[in-house]
Amino acid sequence: MARFANILETVGNTPVVKINRLAPAGVNLYVKVEAFNPLGSVKDRLALGVIEAAERAGELKPGQTVIEATSGNTGIGLAMVCAAKGYPLVVTMAEQFSVERRKLMRFLGAQVVLTPAAGRAVGMVVKAVELAKAHGWFLTRQFENEANPDIHSRTTAREIVVDFKGERLDYWVTGYGTGGTLRGVARVLAQEMPDTRIVVCEPQDAPLLGSGLAQARHADGTPAAPHPAFKPHPMQGWTPDFIPKITADAVASGVIERVLSIPGAEAMHYSQELARKEGIFVGITAGATFAGALRVCAGAAKGANVLCMLPDTGERYLSTPLFADVPADMTEAELAISRSTPSGQFPA
Numbered sequence: 001m002a003r004f005a006n007i008l009e010t011v012g013n014t015p016v017v018k019i020n021r022l023a024p025a026g027v028n029l030y031v032k033v034e035a036f037n038p039l040g041s042v043k044d045r046l047a048l049g050v051i052e053a054a055e056r057a058g059e060l061k062p063g064q065t066v067i068e069a070t071s072g073n074t075g076i077g078l079a080m081v082c083a084a085k086g087y088p089l090v091v092t093m094a095e096q097f098s099v100e101r102r103k104l105m106r107f108l109g110a111q112v113v114l115t116p117a118a119g120r121a122v123g124m125v126v127k128a129v130e131l132a133k134a135h136g137w138f139l140t141r142q143f144e145n146e147a148n149p150d151i152h153s154r155t156t157a158r159e160i161v162v163d164f165k166g167e168r169l170d171y172w173v174t175g176y177g178t179g180g181t182l183r184g185v186a187r188v189l190a191q192e193m194p195d196t197r198i199v200v201c202e203p204q205d206a207p208l209l210g211s212g213l214a215q216a217r218h219a220d221g222t223p224a225a226p227h228p229a230f231k232p233h234p235m236q237g238w239t240p241d242f243i244p245k246i247t248a249d250a251v252a253s254g255v256i257e258r259v260l261s262i263p264g265a266e267a268m269h270y271s272q273e274l275a276r277k278e279g280i281f282v283g284i285t286a287g288a289t290f291a292g293a294l295r296v297c298a299g300a301a302k303g304a305n306v307l308c309m310l311p312d313t314g315e316r317y318l319s320t321p322l323f324a325d326v327p328a329d330m331t332e333a334e335l336a337i338s339r340s341t342p343s344g345q346f347p348a
């Protein structure tokens with residue numbers, strides 16, 4: 001660790017950690033823990049990337065308001081970057097995303113404009129575009145902005161190449177929200193580690209890529225209609241109700257070896273397993289990606305190295321189904337422990 005001139009310098013350089021108790025014998029399974037970013041998710045990278053690219057291009061003026069449509073982590077990352085750099089931030093977010101996400105953004109000084117659940121991701125994007133036009137705000141356009149995959153090519157991909165230098169990396173496993181991680185890392189791996197097979201996971205309830213159906217799109221890359229294969233799923237931050245331009249670019253580049261569809265229950269299960277068996281506290285999409293990585297491990301050769309992205313911290317999901325079975329009151333077993341010695345007991 002060094003000293004840093006500001007919090008933004010601490011974005012990236014996340015650790016790659018070996019899985020011990022949950023990995024099948026004979027395979028080296030590693031996870032890249034993006035929760036180590038200052039605001040706890042992979043989207044801190046994108047936030048810094050899009051704001052600094054806009055500053056360099058002169059598209060963002062000092063003090064100008066920034067606006068984005070986000071399911072949460074992008075807004076939280078942007079709230080940090082905007083706070084550190086002095087830009088006001090407005091976020092549009094569909095109301096079904098977890099309450100702690102809204103509160104976090106507001107705590108960081110952003111304003112959060114909710115959109116009706118029925119409008120889903122497309123609805124919050126339409127609202128953000130409208131507000132940007134009406135008020136002359138800078139729209140970060142995370143789903144189409146090339147600064148999104150670019151920051152992953154410059155940071156996430158570089159870190160992976162360095163961490164596996166002189167060794168094989170047989171599989172790299174990820175999901176997609178915007179596809180920034182996928183597109184930005186995959187194109188570097190294809191160049192510099194061409195033997196690494198790239199595996200993409202998506203929700204079983206929303207197999208947009210697996211369906212093979214194309215996305216209707218406007219000339220600027222934004223979706224023209226929701227994708228027909230979309231159904232609501234519990235993996236907040238993964239697979240919006242359209243195939244983002246950046247994700248479609250990754251598919252079109254031919255770098256993806258296979259697409260896996262992951263059931264919601266499996267995602268929840270492995271998020272919990274990572275916490276309980278490895279002490280790695282991460283969110284639902286992390287559990288989902290990990291479930292995909294275990295499938296990859298099951299078919300991998302002895303001695304294979306597999307790297308799985310874990311996009312965010314589990315602390316973002318306290319009010320969601322991930323914590324539904326976690327009681328606030330003492331369980332019978334805990335009460336029995338309490339009653340096993342005299343002090344500190346509650347009246348029966």
Ligand code: PMP
Nearest residue numbers: 073176177178179181237285311
């Ligand atoms: N998981 C979570 C929890 C996220 O918030 C995101 C970003 N929306 C992703 C995964 C996917 O990242 P990307 O946008 O780079 O595809």
